[in-house]
Structures are given as structure tokens and as C-alpha cells.
Amino acid sequence: MTARLLPFSDDPIRPSSPASVSIQFDGAPIEGVSGQSIAGVILASGPLGFRRTSVSGKSRGVFCGIGVCFDCLVEVNGDRDVRACQRRAVDGDVVVTQHDALPGSIA
Amino acid sequence: MSNDVIIVGAGIVGAACARAFALAGFSVLVLERGTTAGGTSSACEGNLLVSDKGPGHELVLAQFASRLWSSTAADLRAELGDTFPSIEFERKGGLVVATTADGAESLLAFAADQRGARVDARVVDAAEMLELEPDLNPAVAAGVFYPDDAQVQPTIATEALMASARRNGARLLENTEVTGGLFDDAGALIGVSTNRGPQRASRVLIAAGPWSGDVARRIGLSLPVRPRRGELLVTSRMRHRIFHKVYDADYVGAVGSDDRALQTSSVVESTAGGTVLIGSSRQQVEFDSSLRVDVLTEVAAKALRLFPFLATAAVMRSYGGFRPFMPDHLPAIGEDPRMPGLWHASGHEGAGIGLSLATAELLRDLFLGRTPEVDPSPYSPARATLAPHLELVA
Amino acid sequence: MSSVLILGAGPAGLAAARAARRRGASVTLVDSSEQLGGQFWRHLPAERPAARERILHHGWDTFRALQAQLVADDGCRILTSASVFAIDATASPSTTGTGPGRVHVIVGPSDGTGRERIELLPDAIVLATGAHDRTLPFPGWDLPGVFTGGAAQALAKGERLAVGAHVVVAGAGPFLLPVAASLAATGSRVLGVFESSRLSSLVRGWLPRPWQLLPAAKKGAELAGYIGGQLKSRIPYTTGASVIAAHGTDRVESVTVASLDKNWTPVAGTERTLAVDAVCVSHGFTPRLELAIAAGCQITDERFVAVDDAQATSVPGVYAAGEITGIGGVDLALAEGALAGHAAAGGNPFDLPGEVRKRRIYEGFARRIEAAHGIRPGWPDMVTDDTIVCRCEEVSFGALCSTAESTASTSLRSLKLTTRAGLGICQGRVCGRSLEQLIARRLPGNTLGDTVSTDRRPIAVPLRLGELAAAARPTDPSPTTPTPLADPPKGPTS
Numbered sequence: 005m006t007a008r009l010l011p012f013s014d015d016p017i018r019p020s021s022p023a024s025v026s027i028q029f030d031g032a033p034i035e036g037v038s039g040q041s042i043a044g045v046i047l048a049s050g051p052l053g054f055r056r057t058s059v060s061g062k063s064r065g066v067f068c069g070i071g072v073c074f075d076c077l078v079e080v081n082g083d084r085d086v087r088a089c090q091r092r093a094v095d096g097d098v099v100v101t102q103h104d105a106l107p108g109s110i111a
Numbered sequence: 112m113s114n115d116v117i118i119v120g121a122g123i124v125g126a127a128c129a130r131a132f133a134l135a136g137f138s139v140l141v142l143e144r145g146t147t148a149g150g151t152s153s154a155c156e157g158n159l160l161v162s163d164k165g166p167g168h169e170l171v172l173a174q175f176a177s178r179l180w181s182s183t184a185a186d187l188r189a190e191l192g193d194t195f196p197s198i199e200f201e202r203k204g205g206l207v208v209a210t211t212a213d214g215a216e217s218l219l220a221f222a223a224d225q226r227g228a229r230v231d232a233r234v235v236d237a238a239e240m241l242e243l244e245p246d247l248n249p250a251v252a253a254g255v256f257y258p259d260d261a262q263v264q265p266t267i268a269t270e271a272l273m274a275s276a277r278r279n280g281a282r283l284l285e286n287t288e289v290t291g292g293l294f295d296d297a298g299a300l301i302g303v304s305t306n307r308g309p310q311r312a313s314r315v316l317i318a319a320g321p322w323s324g325d326v327a328r329r330i331g332l333s334l335p336v337r338p339r340r341g342e343l344l345v346t347s348r349m350r351h352r353i354f355h356k357v358y359d360a361d362y363v364g365a366v367g368s369d370d371r372a373l374q375t376s377s378v379v380e381s382t383a384g385g386t387v388l389i390g391s392s393r394q395q396v397e398f399d400s401s402l403r404v405d406v407l408t409e410v411a412a413k414a415l416r417l418f419p420f421l422a423t424a425a426v427m428r429s430y431g432g433f434r435p436f437m438p439d440h441l442p443a444i445g446e447d448p449r450m451p452g453l454w455h456a457s458g459h460e461g462a463g464i465g466l467s468l469a470t471a472e473l474l475r476d477l478f479l480g481r482t483p484e485v486d487p488s489p490y491s492p493a494r495a496t497l498a499p500h501l502e503l504v505a
Numbered sequence: 506m507s508s509v510l511i512l513g514a515g516p517a518g519l520a521a522a523r524a525a526r527r528r529g530a531s532v533t534l535v536d537s538s539e540q541l542g543g544q545f546w547r548h549l550p551a552e553r554p555a556a557r558e559r560i561l562h563h564g565w566d567t568f569r570a571l572q573a574q575l576v577a578d579d580g581c582r583i584l585t586s587a588s589v590f591a592i593d594a595t596a597s598p599s600t601t602g603t604g605p606g607r608v609h610v611i612v613g614p615s616d617g618t619g620r621e622r623i624e625l626l627p628d629a630i631v632l633a634t635g636a637h638d639r640t641l642p643f644p645g646w647d648l649p650g651v652f653t654g655g656a657a658q659a660l661a662k663g664e665r666l667a668v669g670a671h672v673v674v675a676g677a678g679p680f681l682l683p684v685a686a687s688l689a690a691t692g693s694r695v696l697g698v699f700e701s702s703r704l705s706s707l708v709r710g711w712l713p714r715p716w717q718l719l720p721a722a723k724k725g726a727e728l729a730g731y732i733g734g735q736l737k738s739r740i741p742y743t744t745g746a747s748v749i750a751a752h753g754t755d756r757v758e759s760v761t762v763a764s765l766d767k768n769w770t771p772v773a774g775t776e777r778t779l780a781v782d783a784v785c786v787s788h789g790f791t792p793r794l795e796l797a798i799a800a801g802c803q804i805t806d807e808r809f810v811a812v813d814d815a816q817a818t819s820v821p822g823v824y825a826a827g828e829i830t831g832i833g834g835v836d837l838a839l840a841e842g843a844l845a846g847h848a849a850a851g852g853n854p855f856d857l858p859g860e861v862r863k864r865r866i867y868e869g870f871a872r873r874i875e876a877a878h879g880i881r882p883g884w885p886d887m888v889t890d891d892t893i894v895c896r897c898e899e900v901s902f903g904a905l906c907s908t909a910e911s912t913a914s915t916s917l918r919s920l921k922l923t924t925r926a927g928l929g930i931c932q933g934r935v936c937g938r939s940l941e942q943l944i945a946r947r948l949p950g951n952t953l954g955d956t957v958s959t960d961r962r963p964i965a966v967p968l969r970l971g972e973l974a975a976a977a978r979p980t981d982p983s984p985t986t987p988t989p990l991a992d993p994p995k996g997p998t999s
């Protein structure tokens with residue numbers, strides 16, 4: 005069990021029934037709720053980490069959630085360096101995890 | 112306590128001089144107004160170039176420096192050990208391309224002249240260019256490859272030279288600002304006064320980059336070194352796609368220009384951190400470091416002429432620095448004819464990182480009374496081309 | 506009639522917009538988000554209406570009134586999804602000859618490509634750029650599943666997403682409580698709230714009913730009513746303790762909690778481990794100063810924008826309000842915003858005595874928060890050699906120390922450039938101030954050799970090189986000549 009969307013039927017704020025949004029994440033279709041950020045859709049679908057760092061290859065995901073830390077960068081429809089927490093998911097978005105190896109060793 | 116030499120300024124030129132003098136057995140005191148590498152040396156690209164220099168005295172010095180960097184990089188590594196950050200010396204080579212037919216003609220003529228001065232300047236055709244740089248705009252008109260163009264990470268190089276200088280006995284006082292000269296009863300220079308008290312030395316060397324004119328003035332002389340602002344852009348990290356230093360040929364014209372107005376020309380390269388560095392501008396705005404977005408726009412637009420794929424690269428930072436500009440486009444290296452004991456190592460314009468080592472060797476030999484490997488007279492503050500400017504400003 | 510540009514549409518910016526409009530100025534309100542309200546009033550998107558959304562928020566009615574008024578007002582142009590990437594203070598002044606500079610904006614989806622560049626030349630600017638969480642580094646804080654409190658809040662309030670099922674909230678400050686409350690209201694089980702600060706007499710006065718702090722001000726909120734029961738019965742609130750390490754391989758699996766002494770040094774032997782699937786850690790807030798610095802504003806020794814009684818900064822025509830002038834919460838932000846907007850439109854603070862009074866009251870509140878919860882100097886004792894200090898460039902504390910020892914540098918600028926710490930894509934937003942403190946702590950007198958600030962970012966937000974290369978569309982300084990916004994019968998902020 006990890007991050008999850010509160011089912012609207014259980015939500016004390018009594019939201020209306022939401023529409024869904026569907027995106028591709030590393031080739032697999034995942035579903036979210038219309039109006040969610042790409043980060044939110046990914047988190048609710050399971051993975052907490054969805055970027056590999058350049059130096060140590062470690063996993064990273066959402067940290068600050070408000071566009072400050074740039075840890076949640078993903079490639080969206082071919083554009084790199086998109087903050088997943090700041091970009092609203094749009095039906096059909098093709099999202100790919102990002103990893104940039106450092107240039108070869110310097111003499 | 113008296114010193115053999117006081118060096119004013121702990122940028123790369125001051126650090127290289129401190130190391131060379133200390134290794135030669137001089138007692139050295141470095142006075143730095145701020146902290147090591149706090150000025151131009153940490154606000155530049157770290158270029159060690161021959162490609163942008165036509166036949167002449169600056170090229171001679173650059174060729175000498177280029178030889179020195181290979182051995183010094185190895186010496187520093189051996190001396191400072193693996194725990195010291197790498198100075199990232201790399202002879203990655205420079206590719207100079209012309210984007211117009213006119214530009215192609217002058218680039219090829221320039222390269223031919225350089226070959227006459229023993230510069231390795233290889234004309235490359237379109238296929239060879241794309242082999243060197245697969246993502247280069249295929250529409251470029253001509254290209255010349257300079258295998259000897261190299262680079263260092265300038266802040267680390269400065270720190271490494273200073274660390275080595277200290278290991279060899281040089282002393283460094285940071286946050287120490289020179290406020291004037293000290294003179295004996297006969298009027299001879301015997302040191303400097305600072306905000307932390309007087310310091311004596313038989314020689315005072317001004318190596319304060321674009322601020323050298325101000326230091327000289329405090330000691331009582333003029334020096335026509337002026338700041339020329341340069342702005343650079345840094346992208347976020349990306350896959351390694353640019354493998355050499357790649358310049359638009361109009362960079363060469365901008366380096367040699369006297370124009371006070373804004374000039375921009377493309378210089379694009381990858382860094383060890385995986386970012387791409389995009390330069391650069393030249394503008395005389397005194398020491399005003401305000402951001403000018405129109406300058407950045409022009410720098411960005413010209414870089415896209417070389418590498419169209421960069422259009423979607425994210426720019427995360429800009430930075431700028433002040434090059435020490437001299438009216439006759441040569442550094443002042445040597446003793447001031449107007450004041451015995453006052454020496455200069457200033458005015459390297461955009462080439463100070465590369466030329467620092469050559470400047471230091473040259474001055475060390477002059478201090479020792481040896482004949483330097485390179486004829487020092489063209490760089491002397493007593494040279495004829497500088498004389499009118501010295502009088503003008505005095 | 507003057508044109509006032511307001512940067513940031515959180516509480517301070519919205520209040521400024523309304524005040525400037527009431528005084529007859531033509532207003533442009535810019536925010537990088539798609540919605541108004543800022544982080545504080547982060548809410549569900551329009552396509553997800555909820556009958557009782559107000560229970561998640563403090564001052565929801567105030568927000569709705571501000572939003573409704575401004576959206577309906579022809580004299581207020583609202584630019585959302587609009588990021589200011591630079592302020593060029595050297596650029597030619599506005600049509601009236603006295604403007605504070607040229608403001609460069611990129612408009613379109615966050616981090617998109619080919620977005621439109623526009624330039625604004627206002628007569629006056631109100632900076633209301635707010636603050637973000639400050640999280641101190643600790644071992645494992647770079648694991649997925651470690652979030653800032655702000656992340657938990659944004660996802661809970663903006664998406665109804667809980668960052669974990671079993672969550673610990675830790676750090677310092679009254680913000681921890683609304684974070685815990687939001688998590689609980691979104692279906693997480695909050696295993697505990699750990700407040701680093703030991704109890705000053707002030708905080709002791711607040712206990713044993715910390716939920717009364719919800720949401721950071723004294724007025725009762727619906728959320729407190731809803732969630733208070735849960736907090737009381739099920740969420741342990743512990744002071745003088747914090748999360749000092751997070752553990753796991755690819756994600757957080759557990760955290761170590763320990764007691765802290767009064768300087769926040771962990772007390773050996775008090776460690777215990779809690780199994781979690783998420784942890785939210787915030788140690789207060791860092792003001793977003795880059796645009797204020799770009800505009801040339803003087804910054805105080807406490808690292809906020811210096812303002813006078815009229816919320817005027819040191820730069821003529823530039824005003825500041827909200828968290829960038831001091832962390833004080835929503836009520837202070839609303840009062841400052843109103844005064845700033847009014848002054849930017851040519852008014853005098855004496856015209857709004859009610860706002861002046863509120864500002865005075867809530868400034869006192871802000872000072873008490875800082876006294877009770879301010880970061881204490883022992884925190885680096887949590888940091889081990891392996892701890893990542895710069896997340897972007899993955900620089901460990903050990904590497905930072907080793908380089909500092911090698912170069913013997915006392916300079917922040919040099920150490921950034923020799924280690925790459927703070928040079929990554931977040932541009933030191935997350936690590937900058939911690940780096941400054943970690944480096945200074947090793948030096949004589951705990952003082953850096955240079956006076957470089959990690960707050961300066963001439964490019965305030967990344968944009969694409971192609972966007973920067975494109976010509977900007979010059980934009981009218983003001984919307985069509987507006988009539989002043991009428992005062993409503995009752996001020997909704999009161």
C-alpha cells in the first residue's frame with residue numbers, strides 16, 4: 005500500500021463523480037482523475053520513484069510537490085525536464101522516465 | 112616581515128604566479144580583496160584556446176601556455192592527490208564553423224594564416240564536421256578543427272594552483288584589500304597598505320584582472336584595463352551530444368574587436384556535469400552586473416544556428432563576468448616603467464585562464480634574471496602601443 | 506491611472522490585486538499555477554467540484570470572494586500558467602517614465618516548449634511570490650517516499666491524493682499540524698507528529714491542544730472541527746523529537762525517530778524505528794526571493810525583502826507582501842497584500858487603518874512562531890558523511906567536507922563550483938541555505954569568507970532555449986481603462 009487517491013465516495017468533502025484521464029507511462033497505460041498532475045497520476049498508480057539520478061543511478065520521485073525541487077522530472081510527449089508535479093495530465097500524454105548519464109570520464 | 116613578492120589578486124593569474132614564484136624559492140604573499148577565484152576566474156568558461164588567435168604575440172603566448180597546461184595538470188594531480196577535485200583539463204578540441212559564405216571565406220583565410228604560425232588548424236568538410244558533431248546544423252558553410260583547443264574548470268584550476276602555491280610556502284590573506292602603496296623616503300615602492308595593515312615586499316605584482324586599474328590607481332598610477340562584460344547560459348543536464356568546443360567564426364572577430372557596443376557570438380560546449388554552456392556576449396558596461404534579457408535572447412538565438420536541437424533544452428542559469436580588456440589587445444606582463452618594483456600581470460581579456468601559466472613563467476624568469484622561453488618585450492607595460500594609453504589615463 | 510503588476514496569486518497577491526483595483530489602478534495578476542490561491546489555497550480543479558471543499562481550508566470564503574471579484578473584473582487581467590523568468594531592471598522604463606523595469610514572462614503549460622513570451626512594463630510591481638518548505642538534510646531524505654509537508658498538502662488539497670497509508674510528519678513549526686490533518690482527511694493513518702522544538706513557554710501554552718493551532722491562526726476552522734477528534738484521539742504529537750533518518754532501498758520503508766536536545770542535536774540512545782510508507786518533513790519555510798533580488802530589492806539580514814510601512818521595497822515602484830517579507834501566515838499576508846496593492850496604486854497606508862492594525866497583530870504572531878520553532882544550530886548533527894546535501898548533483902556531506910579541506914576555501918561560491926553543490930536544476934532552492942550553514946559551521950567564527958547568497962537566480966525558472974531565443978510580444982501595460990473596483994458592503998477579509 006502506498007500513495008492513493010481517496011475514493012470520491014469516501015471523501016468527506018463530498019466531491020462529484022470525477023471523469024478519468026488516461027496517459028501512457030513508460031509504455032503502459034495508467035489511469036487518473038481529470039485535473040490531476042502527472043505526478044499524482046503516477047503516484048496513485050504505484051511507483052514512488054520514477055527518475056534515475058545521473059551520478060549514483062538512484063531512484064527519485066516527488067519530493068516538494070510544488071515545483072521547487074525538480075526531483076520529479078519526466079519526459080512528456082518528447083519534451084524533457086517537465087516537472088511532473090506542475091504539469092496537468094492530459095488524455096493521451098506519453099510520459100517517459102528520465103535518466104541522463106554523465107558525459108564520459110574526463111582525462 | 113618583508114616578502115620577496117606581494118601579489119594583489121587571487122584569481123587564476125595571481126594563483127599561477129604565486130605557485131611559480133614559490134616553486135622558484137621566493138617568499139610570496141597573496142592579498143585578495145575577497146576570496147580565491149571570487150572574480151572573473153569563477154565567472155568564465157575555462158578556455159585554453161589557440162583557435163581564436165591570429166598570428167601575433169598573443170598566439171605565441173597561448174602556444175607556450177598550451178604546452179605548459181599539459182604538464183602542469185599532471186603535476187597538480189600528482190602533488191595534490193586524488194582527493195583534490197579534478198581540474199578537468201581536457202584537450203577536447205575546438206570546431207570553428209562559419210554560418211555564411213562570407214564567413215566561410217574569412218574563416219578559411221584566417222586558418223591558413225594560423226597554419227603559417229604553426230597552429231594545427233584542419234579544414235574539415237561537411238561529412239567530417241558531422242562526424243565530429245553529429246547534431247551540428249548541417250547547413251554550416253565551412254569548418255576548421257583545432258585539436259589543441261583545451262579547457263579546465265577554472266574555479267578548480269585556480270584553487271589547485273593556489274593550494275599548490277601554499278604547499279610550497281606562499282601565504283594568502285583573503286578579505287584583505289590594498290588601499291595604497293608604501294614608499295620609502297626616497298619615494299621607492301616598498302609594499303602596500305591594506306585594510307588590515309601594511310605589508311612590505313621588494314616587488315608588488317598587480318594581478319587583479321579587470322580591477323587592476325583600480326589597484327594601480329590606489330598605488331598612484333594609471334593602467335588602462337577596463338571591464339568587458341560577458342554573459343553565458345547554462346542548460347540543465349542532458350545526454351552527451353556536444354563533444355567539442357564549437358564556435359561560430361564570428362567569435363574570432365568579436366574577441367579582437369574594440370567595439371563598445373554589444374556583440375554576441377556562439378560558443379557551445381558540454382561540461383563534465385552534463386550541462387551545456389552557451390556563450391557569449393561582449394559589452395562594455397563598466398562593472399554593472401545587471402541581467403540583460405535582450406543579450407541572453409541574442410546569445411540563445413545564435414546558439415540555435417549551430418545546434419538546432421538545443422531549442423528544447425532547458426536553460427536553468429545565466430552568469431556573467433568581467434573580462435580585463437586592454438586597448439591594444441595584449442596583456443601587460445612585466446615591470447612598470449614608471450615605478451620600479453611595481454609589476455603587472457593584467458589585461459588578459461578573455462584568455463586569462465589559458466595564459467595564466469605562461470604569464471607566471473615569464474615573470475618568474477624576469478625575477479630570476481633568466482631569459483624567458485618567450486620574448487617578454489611585446490607584453491611589457493613599457494611597450495610602445497601602450498604608451499599613449501598610459502599617458503591618456505594618467 | 507497607473508498599471509500595477511502583481512506577481513503571485515496567493516493570499517498576499519489576491520489581496521494586493523483587490524486593493525489596487527479599489528484604488529483605480531489597472532491590474533495584471535500573474536501566477537505560474539493554473540489556478541488562483543497559491544499554495545495556501547491549493548484546491549481541486551474546476552472539473553472536480555466538491556460540496557464541502559471548504560472544510561479543507563482556512564479562510565475559504567475569503568478566497569472565494571477574492572477570486573470571484575477579480576475574475577469578474579475587467580480592470581484585472583489574470584495570467585495563469587504564466588512564469589516570470591526574469592526582471593530586467595536595466596530595461597527602459599514604462600510609458601510614464603518611472604517603471605521598475607521590464608518583466609519577462611513565459612505563458613503556457615508548465616515546462617512546455619514553444620510557449621509564448623511576453624514582456625510587461627508596469628508602473629509598479631507587487632512581489633507576492635510566497636515561500637516554500639525548508640527541509641533540512643538527514644540520512645535517507647533522498648529516498649522516494651520522503652516528501653515535504655508542502656507536497657503532502659498540495660496533493661491532498663489539489664488532488665485528494667494521500668502520499669502514503671502509514672505516514673509520519675516531522676520537522677518544526679505550526680505547519681506540521683495542518684499537514685497531519687490534511688493527510689488524515691485524505692485517508693492516511695498519521696502515526697505521529699514530531700516537532701523538533703522543545704517547548705518554549707509559548708508552545709507550552711498551546712498544549713495540550715495543538716490542534717487549536719489549526720490552521721496556524723487562532724480562528725476556528727471547519728477542518729479543525731472535522732479532524733480535531735482524530736488528532737486528539739489518534740495522532741500522537743511529540744515535541745523535542747524528529748525523524749533523523751529514513752531507511753529503505755528504492756523507497757522509504759521505515760524512519761528513525763529520536764529525541765532532540767534544545768539545539769536539535771539528536772540525543773543518543775533515544776532512537777526508535779517506525780515502519781512507514783511515507784514521511785513528510787518540513788522545518789519551516791524559505792521565502793522565494795529570486796524575483797525580488799532580480800528587481801534589485803534590498804534583502805534584510807534575516808533574508809527577507811526589506812519593506813517600509815507602505816510595503817515599499819528599496820526599489821521605487823516595487824512593493825512586497827506576504828511570506829517574502831517574513832513568515833507570518835495567511836492573515837498577515839492578506840493585510841500586507843492589501844497595503845501593498847493600495848500603495849502600489851498610489852495610496853497611503855493611513856487610508857487603511859484596519860489593515861495596518863491586523864498587520865501589527867499578526868507580525869507579533871510571526872515573531873512568536875520563529876522564536877518557538879526556528880531552526881536550531883545543532884541540526885547538522887543529524888547529517889552523516891553519506892548524507893546527500895545537494896539532491897540535484899548528489900553531493901554528499903563527506904564529499905563537501907573533503908573538498909573544503911583540500912582547497913581550504915572559505916568561499917561559498919568556490920565550494921559550489923568545486924563540488925557542484927547547489928549548481929543543479931533546482932539552483933539551490935532546496936539545499937542552498939543548508940549548504941551555507943554546513944560550510945560556515947566548519948569555518949572560524951562560523952562565517953563564510955564571501956557574501957554570496959544562494960537566493961540569487963537571474964533565470965528565475967527554467968525555460969527552453971528556443972523560447973528565450975524567440976522575440977517577446979510586447980504587451981500593453983494595462984487592461985482597458987477600468988473603473989475602480991467598488992468596495993463591497995462588507996469586507997470579506999474581516
